[in-house]
Amino acid sequence: MTLLAQSLAKPVVSYWQLPGRKNPQSVVRLIKKQFPNVCHSQATQSIPLYDAFGWPLWFDNVMLYQYDSQLILAPKGCFAYESLIASCTANNLNNNGQVLEINQLPSGILKNKVKPLIKLRALQQMATLTCDSHTIKMINSDQKTVCKAIIYILSDQRNGATTIEYLELQPLRGFNEEAEQFTQFLEQHFTTIAEPPLVDYWDKHRLAPQPYSIKPHFAIQPETSTREAVLNMVNTMLALAQQNEQGVIDDIDTEYLHDYRVAIRKIRSLLSLIKQVFPKAETKQLKQQLKTLAQKTNLLRDLDVYLLAKDELKVQLPTQLQPGLDKLFQTFADLRKAECKNIVQHLQNKTYQDTFATIKNTLKTCKKAAKTKNSHKPIIKVAIQEVHNKYQLVCHNGSLLTATTDDEAFHDLRLECKKLRYLLELFADLMDTATNKQAVSSLKKLQDKLGHFNDLSVQQEKLLSYLDGNNIDSLEAAAIGGLVSVMHQQQASLKTEIISQLNDFCSFSTHNKFSQLFQKVSQQ
Amino acid sequence: MKIIAVYSIKGGVGKTAAAVNLAYEASQAGYQTLLCDLDPQGASSFYFRVSASKKQKSKWFFSQSYKLFQHVKASDYPLLDILPAKLSYRHFDIKLGAFKKSPQKQIARLLKPLKKHYDVIFLDCPPSISLLSENVFHAADIIMVPVIPTTLSERTLNQLVNFFQEKSLDESKIHPFFSMAQASKKLHQQSEARIKMHFNSIISQSIPFCAEIENMGIHQKPVATFAPKKSGAIAYQTLWKKIESYYLA
Numbered sequence: 103m104t105l106l107a108q109s110l111a112k113p114v115v116s117y118w119q120l121p122g123r124k125n126p127q128s129v130v131r132l133i134k135k136q137f138p139n140v141c142h143s144q145a146t147q148s149i150p151l152y153d154a155f156g157w158p159l160w161f162d163n164v165m166l167y168q169y170d171s172q173l174i175l176a177p178k179g180c181f182a183y184e185s186l187i188a189s190c191t192a193n194n195l196n197n198n199g200q201v202l203e204i205n206q207l208p209s210g211i212l213k214n215k216v217k218p219l220i221k222l223r224a225l226q227q228m229a230t231l232t233c234d235s236h237t238i239k240m241i242n243s244d245q246k247t248v249c250k251a252i253i254y255i256l257s258d259q260r261n262g263a264t265t266i267e268y269l270e271l272q273p274l275r276g277f278n279e280e281a282e283q284f285t286q287f288l289e290q291h292f293t294t295i296a297e298p299p300l301v302d303y304w305d306k307h308r309l310a311p312q313p314y315s316i317k318p319h320f321a322i323q324p325e326t327s328t329r330e331a332v333l334n335m336v337n338t339m340l341a342l343a344q345q346n347e348q349g350v351i352d353d354i355d356t357e358y359l360h361d362y363r364v365a366i367r368k369i370r371s372l373l374s375l376i377k378q379v380f381p382k383a384e385t386k387q388l389k390q391q392l393k394t395l396a397q398k399t400n401l402l403r404d405l406d407v408y409l410l411a412k413d414e415l416k417v418q419l420p421t422q423l424q425p426g427l428d429k430l431f432q433t434f435a436d437l438r439k440a441e442c443k444n445i446v447q448h449l450q451n452k453t454y455q456d457t458f459a460t461i462k463n464t465l466k467t468c469k470k471a472a473k474t475k476n477s478h479k480p481i482i483k484v485a486i487q488e489v490h491n492k493y494q495l496v497c498h499n500g501s502l503l504t505a506t507t508d509d510e511a512f513h514d515l516r517l518e519c520k521k522l523r524y525l526l527e528l529f530a531d532l533m534d535t536a537t538n539k540q541a542v543s544s545l546k547k548l549q550d551k552l553g554h555f556n557d558l559s560v561q562q563e564k565l566l567s568y569l570d571g572n573n574i575d576s577l578e579a580a581a582i583g584g585l586v587s588v589m590h591q592q593q594a595s596l597k598t599e600i601i602s603q604l605n606d607f608c609s610f611s612t613h614n615k616f617s618q619l620f621q622k623v624s625q626q
Numbered sequence: 627m628k629i630i631a632v633y634s635i636k637g638g639v640g641k642t643a644a645a646v647n648l649a650y651e652a653s654q655a656g657y658q659t660l661l662c663d664l665d666p667q668g669a670s671s672f673y674f675r676v677s678a679s680k681k682q683k684s685k686w687f688f689s690q691s692y693k694l695f696q697h698v699k700a701s702d703y704p705l706l707d708i709l710p711a712k713l714s715y716r717h718f719d720i721k722l723g724a725f726k727k728s729p730q731k732q733i734a735r736l737l738k739p740l741k742k743h744y745d746v747i748f749l750d751c752p753p754s755i756s757l758l759s760e761n762v763f764h765a766a767d768i769i770m771v772p773v774i775p776t777t778l779s780e781r782t783l784n785q786l787v788n789f790f791q792e793k794s795l796d797e798s799k800i801h802p803f804f805s806m807a808q809a810s811k812k813l814h815q816q817s818e819a820r821i822k823m824h825f826n827s828i829i830s831q832s833i834p835f836c837a838e839i840e841n842m843g844i845h846q847k848p849v850a851t852f853a854p855k856k857s858g859a860i861a862y863q864t865l866w867k868k869i870e871s872y873y874l875a
Contacts, residue, residue, distance in 0.1 A: 104692075105692035106691065106692040106695060109692045109695040109696045109698075110695050110698065110743045113700075172654075175656075183704050186704045188656035188657075188658075188705070189654070189704060190654075190655060190656045191654065191655075208655070209870075209871070210655045210657070210870065210874075211655070211656035211657050211658075244677065245675055245846070246674075246675035246676060247702050274700035275698060275699060275700040275707060276698055276700055276707075277699065
């Protein structure tokens, strides 16, 4: 650390266990006896803690909570004044206290720091802490606070009966001597605690935040039979899809539906890529049922994609034409509202629950079913072959593309790339981690372009059909026309970019990366 | 990191009040903020109840900055630190004049390494036009100039612009705003209209002349902490939001 960094380092907050059998009031008396020039205040309040589904903030070691009228981003489990990362006013949030979209936050540093962590997720009240606090401020002759000690009595309302009590010493920058004095006093009567006690408290009371990822680790062993491995993966992905159902029903954010669909799509890909693992009839039935489930949500996802791209699409038009898109987006928003109701009904319907139960029963049947061609082969052999085949196919089909090739061929390539990426992600445990990451990352660059190409096609199609079927005014028509034209041009230039990206992806260095991936796999 | 100087050639125009309240607003908006009190009178230090310790030496300003920053003090508000002033800062020009190479860029050099630690730095400047001022002009991204809508203030604003032109400094950094404005006074109305005509960069948020801003001296606090609903506090908050949306968003 440089001398300057040392000078500007934040003072270190420390945590202390209250002396045995002493209640907070007697601790305050004890402190006052030693330091007559202190000011004491007591407060009781609820502290709502916000995070997105899967607690991405918490697992990035930060915590977002509301205290008085402020929304505060702080290190995990830490309420210390000097440790704040950012804060903003929580007035006018208009969130009904439960769900908070990133766009509802006032612009500023807190929003900028939270946004990349939660991406498209909404913030939800994940827990509410009841907080009784005794704040003891040491005051100097200028009436300036020079050191703060806070006794917290915290409980999580999910398990209100158990509380934690501790003292947090918050030294203030530039007042080291006073903090030192206070620390010496605490050392005589209190015991230090290494970490912010909230983390430990949650662990003990099983309230600890649970991580979530749409890319789970399956911990498959290379020699596991293919059927067992695939069943494990399918069941995990099914559970992930179900984990997202409530979020879709409550319409918290668009990512619930997205992840629900990804989970189902991954199962479908797995069933079609890793062939002859289950008996034919059961495989066919599973594929059909999953296809129906996925198709049911197509319209809602399309509308979500459109509405998410609203601002981006608007800026592509000249300012005069931009208001023309408002009516269009309003129509999409109304459609979405109606479609969302349909999906909620669908997910709460007995037929849907029966379908899910049937899928699970079929999987149970599959587990015990008679051997099939690949069912008992080690998963590693089958996976290597599939990854290898798919990579060869992507490179071969990619080499046939030119700037004048039909759009359809680009769409087909997108689907193949998606399957290859799913294979790499699903079987990541069997491969060398670093090489797998590199391969996924170079594939992702290609996929982003192909995905954008596909979005543009779908959006143009939708806009043109909207032009046909609705009573629209001239400004709206001009705006839609303008947008279709911009999209068409973008697609043409994207074709060239995709071909160049493909050359990179199928180049010698990427080929080497894939070879390494296979070698590592075969050595295991 | 953005460096915002609150500067005027003239004294008593509301520089310190602006620096104190805007720094408070910036910190409340979530920016890690440092207020450097460069005025030997130490008024903004006083408002935050901090004073420089005897150990803080003004010579460190340009030689051993790490020692200087050991004397940065936390205010009573989250994310807001203060570097208090010392009376010996009145000798700044002599110290700066001793630099053979780029004496006008020493403050810029001093503050540059702070970008890892602060999002916004406010400089509360003494009223003068000197080598220290020139340093401020080089270091700052934005120079906020409080202007009382009177003929004399208009004159000093013109003097500042002329100085920038003579020295080929970046004029676009200058952002005047009306301070201690009294809408009921005819003279203020006329001056405001005239200044607005000549200065496009004027920020369209005035700070009114009001009792609560004057009372800051009694409370020794930013106005929003003891009179949050009064016009003075609202005016500073709006002014900050404008600065934030123009320059920091």
